[in-house]
Amino acid sequence: MRSLLLVIGALLLAHIALLLAHPAPAAIAATTGGLDVGIVFDVGGRGDKSFNDGAYRGGERAEQALGARVHFIEPGEGSDREAGLRLLAAEHMQLVMGVGFIFTDDLTALAKEYPDTRFAGVDYALALDSAGKVIPPPPNLAALKFREEQGSFLVGALAALVGKSKKLGFVGGMDIPLIHKFEAGYRAGVMYVCPDCTVIAQYAGVTPEAFRNPGRGKELALSQYQSGVNVIFHASGSTGLGVFEAARQMDRLAIGVDADQYAEAPGHVLTSMVKGVDAVVLDQIRRARDGSFHGGVQEYGLAEHGVGYIYDEHNRALIPDSVHARVEEIRAGIIAGRIVVPAVR
Amino acid sequence: MSDLDATAMREENPSTVSETMVIVRSRDVRNRVIEAVLPPLVALLVSIVVGDLLILAVGQSPGAVYRLMLEGTWGNAYGFGQVLYKTTTLICTGLAVSVGLRAGLFNIGAEGQLAAGGMAAALVGLALPVGTTAVIAVPLGVLGALAAGGAVGFVPGALRANWGAHEVITTIMLNFIVLAFLSWLVSAHLRVPETLHTPPIHAGALPRLSVLWNGFHGSAANGSILIELCAALILGWYLFRTRGGFELRAVGLQPDAAENAGINVGRTWIRALTLSGALAGLGGINFVLGYERYYEEGFATGAGFLGIAVALVGRSNPLGVVLAALFFATLSQGGLAINALVPKQMVDALQGVVILAMAASVPEVRRLLAQARGKR
Numbered sequence: 212m213r214s215l216l217l218v219i220g221a222l223l224l225a226h227i228a229l230l231l232a233h234p235a236p237a238a239i240a241a242t243t244g245g246l247d248v249g250i251v252f253d254v255g256g257r258g259d260k261s262f263n264d265g266a267y268r269g270g271e272r273a274e275q276a277l278g279a280r281v282h283f284i285e286p287g288e289g290s291d292r293e294a295g296l297r298l299l300a301a302e303h304m305q306l307v308m309g310v311g312f313i314f315t316d317d318l319t320a321l322a323k324e325y326p327d328t329r330f331a332g333v334d335y336a337l338a339l340d341s342a343g344k345v346i347p348p349p350p351n352l353a354a355l356k357f358r359e360e361q362g363s364f365l366v367g368a369l370a371a372l373v374g375k376s377k378k379l380g381f382v383g384g385m386d387i388p389l390i391h392k393f394e395a396g397y398r399a400g401v402m403y404v405c406p407d408c409t410v411i412a413q414y415a416g417v418t419p420e421a422f423r424n425p426g427r428g429k430e431l432a433l434s435q436y437q438s439g440v441n442v443i444f445h446a447s448g449s450t451g452l453g454v455f456e457a458a459r460q461m462d463r464l465a466i467g468v469d470a471d472q473y474a475e476a477p478g479h480v481l482t483s484m485v486k487g488v489d490a491v492v493l494d495q496i497r498r499a500r501d502g503s504f505h506g507g508v509q510e511y512g513l514a515e516h517g518v519g520y521i522y523d524e525h526n527r528a529l530i531p532d533s534v535h536a537r538v539e540e541i542r543a544g545i546i547a548g549r550i551v552v553p554a555v556r
Numbered sequence: 557m558s559d560l561d562a563t564a565m566r567e568e569n570p571s572t573v574s575e576t577m578v579i580v581r582s583r584d585v586r587n588r589v590i591e592a593v594l595p596p597l598v599a600l601l602v603s604i605v606v607g608d609l610l611i612l613a614v615g616q617s618p619g620a621v622y623r624l625m626l627e628g629t630w631g632n633a634y635g636f637g638q639v640l641y642k643t644t645t646l647i648c649t650g651l652a653v654s655v656g657l658r659a660g661l662f663n664i665g666a667e668g669q670l671a672a673g674g675m676a677a678a679l680v681g682l683a684l685p686v687g688t689t690a691v692i693a694v695p696l697g698v699l700g701a702l703a704a705g706g707a708v709g710f711v712p713g714a715l716r717a718n719w720g721a722h723e724v725i726t727t728i729m730l731n732f733i734v735l736a737f738l739s740w741l742v743s744a745h746l747r748v749p750e751t752l753h754t755p756p757i758h759a760g761a762l763p764r765l766s767v768l769w770n771g772f773h774g775s776a777a778n779g780s781i782l783i784e785l786c787a788a789l790i791l792g793w794y795l796f797r798t799r800g801g802f803e804l805r806a807v808g809l810q811p812d813a814a815e816n817a818g819i820n821v822g823r824t825w826i827r828a829l830t831l832s833g834a835l836a837g838l839g840g841i842n843f844v845l846g847y848e849r850y851y852e853e854g855f856a857t858g859a860g861f862l863g864i865a866v867a868l869v870g871r872s873n874p875l876g877v878v879l880a881a882l883f884f885a886t887l888s889q890g891g892l893a894i895n896a897l898v899p900k901q902m903v904d905a906l907q908g909v910v911i912l913a914m915a916a917s918v919p920e921v922r923r924l925l926a927q928a929r930g931k932r
Contacts, residue, residue: 215594215924222601229608233617249896254857257900282896289855290776290847291892294638297774298628298893312750324774336750385743389750418743419752419853420736 246279246500249299250492253311254286261469262488266310266333269492279496293317300325306499308492312336322352322506329504331355331495333488337508350506355491357511359389360396360554361545362484362518363444366466367400367410368541369482369520370442372534373464377408380440382431382454384422384447386414388555393446393468393484395556403541403550411435415450428453436461442481444468455479464529473525481529483521490516514546587925595921596869599913606909610902621894628893629886635893637765637775641847642885643878644781645670645856648839649863650881651791652705652832654872656723658795659828660808665712665727666836667860668734669705673837675738676704677844678851681757682746693760697845698783698838705837706830708734713829717822723829731860742853753852762846778846785878787838792874804828836860865907869914884910 250270256263270281282304284295292309296317299307308331309318315336322330328351335354338346348354370379379401383390398410413431415421428450432443436457443458444466445451451468455476458465465476467483491511498504511517522535544550608618628635649666656663680700684693712726746754762779766772795801806814807824815821843855866884870876887910891903 213928215598215921215928218598219601222598222605225605226601226608229605229612230619232608233612234619254854284892284895285900287888287891287900288642288857288859289843289852290638290641293776294889294892295895297634301634313752315751338750418740420739420743 246277246496247282247302247304248273248279248306248308248496248499249282249284249296249302249304250308250310251284251286251292251295251299251314253313254288254291256310257285262333262486263310265470265486265488266308266492269489269496272489272493273496276493277496277500279500281496293321296321296330300328300330303328305329306331306496306504308333308495310334310488318352319348322349326351329353329499333491335508345508348506348508352506353495353504354506354508355495355511356508357486357491357517358513358552358554359392359446359484359486359518360399360552361512362486362520363393363396363446364400364403364545364550364552365513365520365538365542366444366482366484367397368404369400369530369534369538370397370444370464370466371401371405371408372537373481373530374441376439376441377405378438378440379408379410380432380435380443381410381412382428382435382443382445382447382451383412383414384416384450385419386417386421390414390446391556392554393444395553397444398556399553400541404537411438411440415447422448422450424450425453425456429457432457432465433461436463442466444484446484451475467521471521473521477525478529480526482526485519485521487511487516487519512545513542591922591925594925595917596914598921599910599917602913602917603906603910606913607906610906611898614898614902616897621897624894624897625890629890633769633771634773634775635889637772637777638889638892639882639885640765640781641776641778641842642888643881644777644784644842644846645839645859646862646866646881646885647781647784647788647878648842649836649860650866650870650877651788651874652709652836652839653863653867654870654874654877655791655795655804655828655832655835657867657872658808659804659824660811661716661723661825661828661832663709663712663727663829663832663836664724664861664864665708665730665734665833666839666863667858668731669708669833669836670839670856670860671738672708672734672840673701673705673834674840674844674855675741675851676700676837677760677841678754678757681760681845681849682755684757684759686758688759690760694762694845697757697760698841701837701840701844702834703837705840706834708837709833710826710830713826716829717825723825727829738851739853742851746851751852752854753848753850756849757844760845761849762841764846776847778842780842780846783841784838787835788874788878791835795874800827836863865911869911871918 250266252263273279274281286292286295292314296307296309300321306329310333312334314332318330318332330351331353333355340346381394381397383394394412401408401410415424415427428447432454435443442464443454445454446468454465458479459476464479464481466481469486471483471485473480545552611618611621629639630636649670652666653663677697677700680697712723712730715721715726716723742754748755765777803819803824806819807821811821844851862884866877866880870880887907
C-alpha cells in the first residue's frame with residue numbers, strides 16, 4: 212500500500228514539475244486587430260498530398276505573407292467537422308474555412324447561425340432546389356469552385372502535342388458530372404490542337420470506390436496503351452496510381468491530377484493538372500484582411516491560379532520548348548477569353 | 557456439533573457473530589473499492605505525466621493545454637453536450653465488445669455493425685410515411701438498428717459455433733464487406749447528389765438535448781443517450797441476474813466446464829455475438845436518428861475500434877463501460893478543443909498511452925495491493 216502511495220505521490224510531483232516547466236499561457240482566442248483564420252480539414256485529410264495539404268500550405272503562406280494567425284483543426288470523426296467549425300466561429304475568427312465538399316451542409320447551417328462571421332468552403336457543392344435551380348449560399352459564405360475544365364484543356368493540348376499518336380486516353384474515377392468536367396476540358400484541349408485526334412475516355416466505376424481502385428486503373432490504362440494511346444490523363448484519386456503503374460510498365464506517359472504527381476512514376480509523368488488550393492486559401496485570407504471578402508459562388512480558373520499544370524525541372528525534358536510555348540499561348544488565350552472551354556461533355 | 561448446539565451458540569453470542577460479519581464485509585467492500593479506483597487513478601496519473609511530456613515536446617504549455625481541454629469539454633455546456641454525444645456511441649460499442657469478452661469472444665466487428673445499425677435506422681426512417689408519430693417511428697428505427705447489427709453479429713457467431721472459424725478473423729473481415737456494401741448502397745441508390753449521405757429520414761428523429769435546455773444549443777447530444785443508458789442497465793441485469801447471462805459468462809470463463817454442466821456452448825456463442833452486434837448496431841441511432849437525421853458514409857469511423865478500449869478499461873462491466881465511454885469521449889472532444897495548439901496525432905498517442913497504462917495498471921496495482929496485504 213505504501214509503495215503505491217509513493218508511486219502516486221511521485222507521479223503528482225512529476226506532473227507539477229512539468230507544469231512549471233512551461234508556464235506560458237496559450238490561447239486560441241482571436242487577437243483584437245489581428246488576422247485570425249480558422250481552417251478545418253476533412254477527417255483523415257491531412258497528409259493526402261492534395262486538397263488538405265494544399266489548404267495547409269495556403270494557410271502557412273498567409274502566415275508568412277500576410278501575418279495572419281491560422282488555426283488548423285483536424286476532425287477525428289464526422290460530427291467533429293461541425294464541432295470544429297463551431298469552435299472557430301465561437302472564437303470570433305475573421306474567417307472560418309472548411310476544406311472539401313463534405314463541409315457544404317455544415318458551413319451553410321453555421322453561416323446562417325453566425326451571420327457576422329465570414330465562412331468559406333473549398334470545393335463547396337452547390338445544392339439544387341426542386342426546380343433544378345442553384346440555391347445560393349448565404350451572403351457571408353464564399354462557395355469556392357475550381358474551373359477544372361480550364362486546366363484539363365491545357366493538359367489535353369499538351370498531351371496531343373507530345374503524344375505522337377492520334378489517340379489520347381482519359382481515365383476517370385467515379386462517373387459523375389464533377390469528373391465529366393475534366394473529361395470535357397481535356398477533350399476540347401486535344402481537339403483544339405489536333406482536330407482529327409480521338410479521345411478514349413473510360414471510368415473506373417459508379418461508386419466512390421472508383422476513386423480508390425488502383426487495380427481497375429491499371430487495367431483500364433493497360434488496355435488503352437495497348438490500343439495505341441501514348442498519353443493518359445487520369446482524374447481518379449488513388450485509382451490513378453494504377454495508371455502510373457501501367458505507364459511505367461508500358462514505358463508510356465501519364466498525366467497526374469490535383470497535385471504534382473511526378474514522384475509516382477518519375478520519367479513517366481508528363482505533367483499534372485493541379486488545383487491551386489493554396490492560392491485559393493491565400494486569396495480568401497487576403498480578402499478577409501482587405502475587406503474585399505464577399506459571399507456567393509467564386510470560381511478559380513487559370514487567371515486566378517486556381518488551376519494550372521506543372522512545368523519544372525522534373526518534366527522539362529519531356530516537353531519540347533516549342534510545345535511549352537504553344538501551351539502558354541493557349542493559356543493566355545483562355546485567360547483573355549479568346550478560347551472558350553466547355554465544362555460539359 | 558448438532559444443529560441445536562449451533563443454534564444455542566448463536567443465541568448465546570449473537571452480537572459477536574454479526575459484528576464479525578460486518579467487519580469482514582466492510583473490509584471486503586473497502587478492498588473492492590480500492591481495487592476498482594486505484595488502477596484507473598494510477599493509469600490516469602501516468603497518462604497525464606506522459607501528456608505533459610508530449611505537450612512540452614510540441615512546444616506548448618501543459619497547464620494551458622490541459623486547462624483548454626477541460627474548458628472545451630466539461631467547462632461549457634456546448635462542449636459537454638459534444639462529450640455526451642460521443643459518449644453515446646462509445647457506450648454502445650463498448651457494451652458490444654464487453655458482451656463478447658464476457659462470453660470469451662473478441663468482437664472486432666463493431667465498426668461494421670455500428671454502420672449497419674445506422675443504415676437500418678435510416679432505411680426505416682426513409683420507408684415510413686412523413687409525419688409518422690414518434691411513438692411508433694422511434695421504436696421501429698431502434699429495432700431496425702438492433703436487428704441489422706445483430707444480423708451482422710450473428711454471422712461470425714454461427715461460423716464459430718458450426719465450423720470453428722475464429723471470430724477475430726471473421727468479425728474483422730466482415731467489417732470490410734459490410735462497409736463496402738453500405739458504401740455501394742449509398743452511392744448507387746440513396747445518395748443526394750454531390751454529398752456522401754442519404755436524404756433525411758421522414759420520421760423517427762430523436763430530439764436534441766438542446767430542446768430540453770437551451771445551453772446545449774448547437775451540440776449534437778440527443779435523446780438517444782437515454783436509450784443507450786437503458787441498454788446498459790438491461791445488459792447489466794441480463795448478464796448478472798438471468799440464466800442466459802449466467803450461461804454466457806460460464807462459457808466465457810471455462811467453455812469445457814460449461815459444456816459439461818449442460819450448457820450448449822455453440823448456441824451461447826451465437827447468442828453472445830448476435831447480442832454484441834445488436835448493441836453495436838444500436839449505436840448507429842445516435843448519428844442517424846439523433847444528430848444529422850441521415851446516414852452518411854463513415855459517420856462514426858473509429859468508434860467501433862475505440863469500443864474495444866472502452867470495454868477493456870471498463871472491465872466489461874456495464875457501469876464501467878459507461879464511465880470509460882465518458883472518459884474516452886472527453887479525451888476525444890478535448891483533443892478537438894486543443895487541436896489548434898497541438899496536432900491531432902499527439903492526442904491519438906495520448907489515447908494509446910491511456911489504454912496501455914490502464915491495461916498494465918490493473919494487474920500491477922493488484923500485485924502491489926496483494927503484497928501489502930500479505931505483509932499485514
